[in-house]
Amino acid sequence: MKLVSVRWCSWVVLAGLAGLAQAQTEVSAKSEAQSLACLVKPSDPPRFPARHKLDHGFGGMRVMLTFSKPDAAPQVEVLFNSAREDMQDEMHRYVRQYRLPCLTPQDGAVQAVQEFSFTNTDRDATPLPAASRKAGPPFCLVMPRRDMEGWSSFVRQEVEHVVVTATFTGDGQQPPEVKIIHSTGSARAEAAVRARLAEYRMPCRTGQEAAQSFQQQFSHFPAGHRRHVFKREAFGLTEFLGMTREPRQLKALYDFQSMGCPFKVTYRVYGGAVPNEALVRGPKDPNRLPFLSWLAGLQLAFRDDRQARDLFGSELQIDVPCGLLDLKGEAS
Template sequence: MTRHLFARASGALLSWAIAGGAMAAAGATDVSPPSPARSLSCLQRPEEPPKFPERGNYDRTSGFARVKLRFVAPDRPPEVQLLTNSLREDMLDVVTRHVDRYRLPCLQPTDGTVSAVQEFEFSNTQKAPLPLGPDDTTPRGRLDLCYTRPKQDMIFNVMNAGREVNNIVITMTFAGDGEQPPEVKVLHAEAVPFAVDTVVEWARLSRMSCRKAGEPPVVLQQMFRLYPPGRARKVLKVEQLDLVDFLAMTENPHAEDVRFDFDTMACPFNVNYTMYGPSLPNEVTDGEKKPDRAIFIDWLARQHLKFSSPKQARALFGEDLQIRVPCGRLDLRAKT
């Protein structure tokens, strides 16, 4: 039995689901209804969902966690096992305190141990959620991905941070079983060596616990920005832009002499744009992965924002925004 519930908490979107079952399985011919405890019908939990632990202005951090809950007594909180997690430490603490208040008062000795799985997703953003593609599963294609980041946040010695923001992009390749650390490679480092070493050491503590030996490797990419003392984080004050407004901020949108007919692309639609260039290719995602949009998406990823200086480009490296693509046509061909 699975129940899906959705709630909104303090500016952060929280989506979660509870799937209940008992460790002692019934026989294949047993068609009797489950007990109240096995169906989770008496589950007691806080009325308010967890609140996003915001850190200052423009804290748009997002994250996802899946936890397994095991109820072994009617008057005790569940035992908690972390199955998947990309939440930072303070978010995970909020989730842990939340589920610690769960009770299953109708649990009887004949029920054995009742297990449930719950998912928490924090997304403190004004951007619209992108629709899922045909080969994705909820939430956001991560249902079978059991990546677990280190429980403790990264400890960064600010005395060795240098004078500018440290931008680092890595890949983590999980190729062994669930106990094997990932192979970490640095794709981009605009940083002091100490910052790079700190990121690599921390990333190697990540795990993908559900993996079995011999399964195909899984590669994840992650970006880090580490700040020296007194250096405030710079962010884009807007999270959404219309396509024309976005192109007005780019270096040379006419360079490739292109024309696009958005009426053939299931318009209107939104895309998310992450600015990495020119050091790395910019990243553009549309969620639905429609083939009719592929050429436009590739072209949009090659458009670089026009920064006032290399310092500004470094400060905004890795920032993202959402671009609203309308219906109609975009014609950037040279006029004769």
């Protein structure tokens, strides 16, 4: 399912109101331009730039658009970016055609924030991190404009994975501290990953916030490699359990009525070298923690080592229904 969602955030500001906190200031009497009532947009919406039939890539962007002339495209400032280069190209192609013809000198420069989400999967779209958080600093990671270079010319004809944790501790203009937590890549691959992460920034940081960390995987598939992928990425719970090792031997007792059912689990497949991840997006419910821990401990029944390498880091969605899960581990 190819989907590009485009969403306006709820705040629009005038010239002179700098920064995200001020950007949320209410304007009591907005003109036609200030409310974007006359905004002219292209008729062709953004498209998911599929690289191949089973391209399950995804990414998101949050951008600040500044309109200063009625007959000119807005200036674009990237506030958050997890999209690859071709997705960014599609966003820029789209907003370059925006115009605000009713803008007058009395309006000043009009700013607005818009979000773009690119996905090509049957999983639910992953929401962008909130622009502001009551419980902590906003997560405003900005990845480079261009895709990573360096692996395309590698001589090594093997699948390579490098998984890192990156931590921002200073202000937003400082690169993160990087730690490699798993690697099947060469020294050259690891160096390319470190060089890539050195370009990451978190512009909303001032240096006074607590440290912010994230985990990211980098993978290289040699040219001509016929890669295993999941044709689907959303499964019912029973269907997912049938994909694990020795499903008839599973033992579990969970009452989903006590967990705010139904709910969807985001499951990242690693397979032993790195612990699998199972989480529910949104508010945390401690009643789900034992079940999520049990899910994360399960291993998929890969056909062979090559399939396991190809699917390393893949993300699935598990739809958990209401009811009782009672598995007694009986082979029959």
